[in-house]
Amino acid sequence: QSVLTQPPSVSGAPGQRVTISCTGSSSNIGAGYDVHWYQQLPGTAPKLLIYDNSNRPSGVPDRFSGSKSGTSASLAITGLQAEDEADYYCQSYDSSLSGPVFGGGTKLTVL
Amino acid sequence: EVQLVQSGAEVKKPGESLKISCKGSGYSFTTYWIGWVRQMPGKGLELMGIIYPGDSDTRYSPSFQGQVTISADKSISTAYLQWSSLKASDTAMYYCARPKYSSSDAFDIWGQGTIVTVSS
Numbered sequence: 001q002s003v004l005t006q007p008p009s010v011s012g013a014p015g016q017r018v019t020i021s022c023t024g025s026s027s028n029i030g031a032g033y034d035v036h037w038y039q040q041l042p043g044t045a046p047k048l049l050i051y052d053n054s055n056r057p058s059g060v061p062d063r064f065s066g067s068k069s070g071t072s073a074s075l076a077i078t079g080l081q082a083e084d085e086a087d088y089y090c091q092s093y094d095s096s097l098s099g100p101v102f103g104g105g106t107k108l109t110v111l
Numbered sequence: 112e113v114q115l116v117q118s119g120a121e122v123k124k125p126g127e128s129l130k131i132s133c134k135g136s137g138y139s140f141t142t143y144w145i146g147w148v149r150q151m152p153g154k155g156l157e158l159m160g161i162i163y164p165g166d167s168d169t170r171y172s173p174s175f176q177g178q179v180t181i182s183a184d185k186s187i188s189t190a191y192l193q194w195s196s197l198k199a200s201d202t203a204m205y206y207c208a209r210p211k212y213s214s215s216d217a218f219d220i221w222g223q224g225t226i227v228t229v230s231s
Contacts, residue, residue: 002155036217038156045206045224046148046156051217089156093216099172100146100216105155 003028003094004103011109012080020106022073022090028101030071033093037066037075040087040105049088050075077108085110113137115145115207115222122228123197130193131225133207140188141165143213147181147192148206150224159205162190197229 005023012018022035029035037050048057050066053073065076073092077084090103118132133145147159160171164183171181183190190207205225208218 034215034217038218040156045221046208046218047221048211048217048219051211051215051219057211057219087155091216091218097173099161099170100158101172102148102156102158 002104003097003101004090004092006088006090006103006106008104009107009109011111012077013111014080014082016080017076017078018080018108019077020075020088020090020108022075022092022103024071024073024092024094026071027096028071028092028094029068029073031095033095035066035068035073036091037064038089038091039084040089042086046089080110082110084108113209113220115209115220117205117207117222117225120226120228122230124231125197125199125229127197127229128193128195129197129227130191131205131227133190133192133222135188135190135209138209141185143209144216145183145190146208146210146216146218147179147190148208148218149175149203150206151200151203159192164188164190197227199229199231201227202229203227 034052038046039049040046053068054066146161149157159175162169164185207222209220211217211219
């Protein structure tokens with residue numbers, strides 16, 4: 001059980017908007033630590049999608065966006081495409097564990 | 112090009128030792144932390160620990176403290192993850208990763224992964 005909680009799965013039709021939540025606590029997201037998001041396509045290494053809550057690395061489409069509020073963060077994907085079908089992970093720092101931690105991951109299915 | 116290249120797949124028996132590697136290139140290896148991440152079959156990402164090759168400062172996640180050893184040889188820009196006595200439950204894919212900038216913990220450079228299979 002990770003200290004960052006994500007829904008196990010979400011789904012959406014092509015063109016739709018989906019959001020993935022990442023719920024933490026006062027020892028991680030709520031303490032002001034940054035949240036990062038990763039996309040992992042089947043059989044590949046994770047890829048940084050969003051860093052420092054809402055920043056996109058070069059090359060990541062603006063269909064992907066991140067936000068943070070209180071003890072939670074969200075990843076939003078607009079204009080859903082078949083190629084977005086993947087596992088998504090949030091990550092933050094946890095002061096109780098004295099290190100970065102990943103969320104449990106969310107499988108996105110494009111219907 | 113900044114990259115991390117990991118050593119190849121391993122098949123081991125329970126009780127055996129193992130050391131896998133992660134070689135960095137295209138950047139100053141000593142000024143960025145390197146993290147090791149475990150992904151068990153069909154499961155999520157788990158950060159095992161991080162090392163700063165510049166001074167070998169190493170931090171372990173509580174679940175992995177005492178279970179593995181993380182080290183680095185800055186002379187050859189290589190980080191290591193090792194086990195003294197493998198268990199079947201160590202079967203997993205292992206990734207090394209580097210943060211986007213030296214004071215960040217957002218991992219933007221990842222190795223290709225090393226799959227470790229432990230079976231009698």
